[in-house]
Amino acid sequence: MLMWADDTAEAPAGSGPARTRSYRLPGLHVEEFSIPVPLDHFGDRPGSLEVFARVVGAPGSTKPFLLYLQGGPGVEAFRTTADSPPWLARALEDYRVVMLDQRGTGRSTPIGIVDGAVTGVPNALRTPPRSDAEADALAAHLTHYRADAIVEDAELVRQALGTRTWSVLGQSFGGFCTLRYLNSHPGSVAQAFFTGGLPAVGRTSAEQPTLTEVYERTWETMARKSRDFHRRFPQSRERLLALAERSAQGLELPDGSHAGPAHVRLLGHLLGASGGPERLHYLLDLDVDSASFRADFAAAQPYSARNPLYAVLHESCWANGVTSYWAAESAMPGEVREDPSLLAGEHVAQEIFRTGGLRAWEGVAHTLAAHDWPVLWEPSRLAAAEVPAAAIVYFDDAYVPREYSLATAELLPDVRVWVTNEYEHNGLRASGSAVLDRLIRMVRDEV
Known part of the structure; x- marks a missing residue:
């Protein structure tokens, strides 16, 4: 004792x-x-x-x-x-x-x-x-x-x-x-x-919101926060679009891994916290080919190899007796999919397991996405x-x-x-x- x-x-x-x-x-x-x-x-x-x-x-x-x-x-x-x-x-x-x-x-x-x-x-x-x-x-x-x-x-x-x-x-x-x-x-x-x-x-199992419905609401909120950010910092949208285009070819990070467009979109998680819009503004203000930008970009990613469970188990934390099966991607609105300047929050994308520091976890993430989770x-x-x-x-x-x-x-x-x-x-x-x-x-x- x-x-x-x-x-x-x-x-x-x-x-x-x-x-x-x-x-x-x-x-x-x-x-x-x-x-x-x-x-x-x-x-x-x-x-x-x-x-x-x-x-x-x-x-x-x-x-x-x-x-x-x-x-x-x-x-x-x-x-x-x-x-x-x-x-x-x-x-x-x-x-x-x-x-x-x-x-x-x-x-x-x-x-x-x-x-x-x-x-x-x-x-x-x-x-x-x-x-x-x-x-x-x-x-x-x-x-x-x-x-x-x-x-x-x-x-x-x-x-x-x-x-x-x-x-x-x-x-x-x-x-x-x-x-x-x-x-x-x-x-x-x-x-x-x-x-x-x-x-x-939800009050009963029949009324329990689906994971897709939950993520639809969060996408709506993030689209609104993205537009508010662009109004506050008028050059931000063009910078994000250029960064997304550049990352489509693979943006090398200090650890030797490469970031893709999904990593650029995930910078939006900064908009969900006090002081986050300012952090994102100053990050985008750096030269994309500078060491400081690459290091700060990597540090700004919500999902990384430091805490792999954050990405691997993230959607499962909502799963109350159901599978999660990439619900955030399924719920992404068409306007967001077509506009890389509309950013994500805690929306896990399959792409982050194909590039970046989480590549070794791709198969695990797919298996867990299909898992039938118990009721919480x-x-x-x-x-x-x-x-x-x-x-x-x-x-x-x-x-x-x-x-x-x-x-x-x-x-x-x-x-x-x-x-x-x-x-x-x-x-x-x-x-x-x-x-x-x-x-x-x-x-x-x-x-």
Whole structure:
């Protein structure tokens, strides 16, 4: 049992001993630990991995825990400092914050390709797939890296911390995980906070929006944001058209890979965050044949070999008992397809697995796109989750359409919803402490 256990705690469910390390940062005390968890929480596929977390608090703090679930999928939690993330100081007024690296990321048995081998997988899967059978085998392993497994990992972390309940803060995909938490383990959650992270569920299975419908809404939003960007920066459209034409021949990047038109279109993900339009403007202002442009272009890509799960599993994070099968491409409107200056957000294109740094994952991505995914959220279970919750829904969210978020919120019996156009999808971080402070006060009925 870890040092945080109290005499009301339940014993860890076979999680085994945790490895711990503690240290101090200015004004903070940090405890790190990792625990072994099963690969397959729901079946009999053999294997295990380690899940890593940091507990951040003031020295000597005994405040309740707040689990932070990062956006993604496939992205690790923040590496904290006294002023990062910007909302941390507000959170520490009321909680000790648990920064969980979701399985396959950060220090939680990370998935990737390093020195010609796939990391974080059994030895039999370490060779990057070169055949359909090898791709299918690796894809089968990666089917265990969705929100349902992340929540089961979190439950073992909670038990290792010796607390019966904790609060959960879910940003974007982290909100999808938080909703799964309310679906499966509502008794473990004292409070739930959603920031741009209420997925499309629908009141009944018949009313559940299709993935194509979800992506149609996001394409509409991105087309509008693209046009707003071109009005604000009049030369941007011509630059993007020229860049798309140039990339059709292959735009070499610093790592030796080549970007194609889909990579140019994906620069639009910058438009979904505060300060993003300015970043895109200054990127397009650079000489396309300069080293600075090529490096900054590569760094601006949302999907890369650093966190391959972000691309490989992205569409599956929406898949509630269905296949995803390249839904974003299927939903792309004709006007967008014909105009490269109308940009994408988090729209995964098959092309990014044929060029660029994700080429080795192409077969895996195709197999996962055809996978029949289990149900993540059931309306009847959510309607029975009597957990105090608060959610911010961004009016013009580029990634999570507000209409579907509001419909999902109606399923939760004790949620307070704040709809605003003051922030973009990154409002939790961009607002400093403002968004989290308001959500905390909302869940306490102070707002």
